Amino acid sequence: MNKYRNIGLKLTPQRLAILGYLEGNKEHPSAEEIFRAVSEKYPTMSFATVYNTLAALSKKGNILELTIDPDKRRYDPNTENHNHLICISCKKIVDICLDYKVVVPESLGYDFEITGNHIEFYGICPACKQQKAV
Amino acid sequence: MNKYRNIGLKLTPQRLAILGYLEGNKEHPSAEEIFRAVSEKYPTMSFATVYNTLAALSKKGNILELTIDPDKRRYDPNTENHNHLICISCKKIVDICLDYKVVVPESLGYDFEITGNHIEFYGICPACKQQKAV
DNA sequence: GTACGTGCAAAGGTTTTGCATTACA
């Protein structure tokens, strides 16, 4: 947790609880799931604090906001370059930690200053596949 | 428009208006933009009809629902395999019509049945770049 | 001590729903 000491944010107990819940978390939880988990230890926790903290961490580059789930934002503590695979049925998300080296050719003439990219894979997870087969 | 005759949906004037507005549209409009545009000819048009139609068309595979903009869903009449570049400042979206041939290696062991993928590029468009330079 | 964070509740924006009416096929 000490690594967060110099990110320019006040380390309140609430924030440490959120950081602790996210650290190493591979579930790509939503704000609501984070709220529920952290509320157990901090019953006074509010959504405003969760969103405030997530926005601050995201702005500082300490976590990622994923838009891969159309229903709600998901959060990812892994800020390394990586991609995702989502089950279109149950919305489970798994990491695809590969660097695909995709680029936008300048020949397309868009003249954008490219700042990043993200590959979303869609599919059906084993559990949902089995359910459908029944 | 005749190409929509056999998609298994009733072709009401409202739906034809939505299809007409989307056809060839490269703006990746939101439901609200579609509603505003189509309302000019059909003042009684309701949001329910817009969403209903977009969901039906999306389900039939005639349009794509994009989740690249965190603020709202965007719709794309181009159902060919292609990717997108979004300006993180003004949310303008442009097409990247290239096939990148990215795949999820089976060696990762996820056992998902992959149904598709989508690459999102992030950047700053020329107009926003210039504004920031001021 | 002060700037920043918290918590509550209310508001905002997008999308969905229920239901009576209408119209395509």
Next chain:
DNA sequence: TGTAATGCAAAACCTTTGCACGTAC
């Protein structure tokens, strides 16, 4: 004619905001 779509309003849902109070630094 019968099934499906429309339109309206209300509701549901996720996220943001205003503001008084509290706390990390």
